[in-house]
Amino acid sequence: MMDYSNYQTTNETETVLQAQNLDVYYGDFKAVRGVSLNIPKNRVTAFIGPSGCGKSTILRCFNRLNDLIPIFRLEGQIFYQNKNLYDTDVDPVEVRRRIGMVFQKPNPFPKSIYENIAYGVRVNGLAKTKEQMDEIVERSLRQAAIWDEVKDKLGQSGFALSGGQQQRLCIARTVAVNPDVVLMDEPCASLDPISTLAVEDLIHELKENYTIIIVTHNMQQATRVADMTAFYNAKAIEGGKRFGYLVEFDDTQTIFQNPQEEATQQYVSGRFG
Numbered sequence: 480m481m482d483y484s485n486y487q488t489t490n491e492t493e494t495v496l497q498a499q500n501l502d503v504y505y506g507d508f509k510a511v512r513g514v515s516l517n518i519p520k521n522r523v524t525a526f527i528g529p530s531g532c533g534k535s536t537i538l539r540c541f542n543r544l545n546d547l548i549p550i551f552r553l554e555g556q557i558f559y560q561n562k563n564l565y566d567t568d569v570d571p572v573e574v575r576r577r578i579g580m581v582f583q584k585p586n587p588f589p590k591s592i593y594e595n596i597a598y599g600v601r602v603n604g605l606a607k608t609k610e611q612m613d614e615i616v617e618r619s620l621r622q623a624a625i626w627d628e629v630k631d632k633l634g635q636s637g638f639a640l641s642g643g644q645q646q647r648l649c650i651a652r653t654v655a656v657n658p659d660v661v662l663m664d665e666p667c668a669s670l671d672p673i674s675t676l677a678v679e680d681l682i683h684e685l686k687e688n689y690t691i692i693i694v695t696h697n698m699q700q701a702t703r704v705a706d707m708t709a710f711y712n713a714k715a716i717e718g719g720k721r722f723g724y725l726v727e728f729d730d731t732q733t734i735f736q737n738p739q740e741e742a743t744q745q746y747v748s749g750r751f752g
């Protein structure tokens with residue numbers, strides 16, 4: 480298996496997250512094997528690959544979200560700014576503030592638009608006054624390119640928005656607590672094409688301030704939004720199970736136009752399986 484932990488990208492930049500020889504187990508089942516890669520700062524990295532190759536599993540390892548699954552176990556290391564994320568003195572709640580997550584289905588809180596943003600800001604003690612809170616709410620909604628659509632109805636329920644607006648509200652909620660990294664697990668999977676383009680435009684803008692990792696099944700989307708692309712594959716083992724592994728990680732253009740591995744070539748050209 481290829482080891483990309485020392486891989487230098489052509490868009491050379493600082494590394495924010497580094498996975499080293501990552502194995503992930505669900506109970507006795509080793510779902511992901513031997514993943515090593517560096518995630519570059521202020522870039523968009525896409526994870527692509529067939530169903531079950533472990534894209535979401537690996538993504539969730541980066542903010543310790545799998546800790547919530549009792550049978551989950553990880554071997555190997557993940558370093559976040561050179562600190563092992565799984566060290567015993569690391570607080571997973573603080574990890575999830577600094578490494579935020581946007582899910583496949585928009586999941587606003589059953590609260591007002593304003594409160595969807597204010598809640599996390601308040602819990603994290605990031606606003607001292609009402610004015611500061613108002614400022615953070617506005618700035619976050621502006622960053623998520625939804626301010627103009629909601630500024631006159633901040634008191635209305637988040638559920639009253641369209642799916643695409645709800646997803647941008649969830650992105651605003653994520654950036655409101657000043658993360659470094661935003662993980663996105665198929666963020667456009669439940670959106671129509673217009674909303675998808677709005678979220679993709681937003682991803683372009685967000686990378687100025689944040690590092691983004693996006694899982695996507697849509698290869699055009701990877702070519703539109705990602706600087707780097709990691710292609711994972713799944714290999715069959717005894718008992719009808721499959722494990723996921725990293726096949727190739729490179730600039731998006733190289734992955735789509737001139738990959739090193741035959742399997743990558745087949746996947747990106749749609750000749751797969």
Ligand SMILES: Nc1ncnc2c1ncn2[C@@H]1O[C@H](COP(=O)(O)OP(=O)(O)OP(=O)(O)O)[C@@H](O)[C@H]1O
Binds near residue numbers: 530533
């Ligand atoms: N909570 C869980 N408990 C047990 N096994 C799990 C759990 N979550 C994922 N798996 C297994 O881990 C493997 C990787 O799943 P994962 O969802 O990470 O893949 P994926 O590439 O994101 O797939 P998809 O593209 O279909 O979302 C699969 O074999 C899956 O069945």
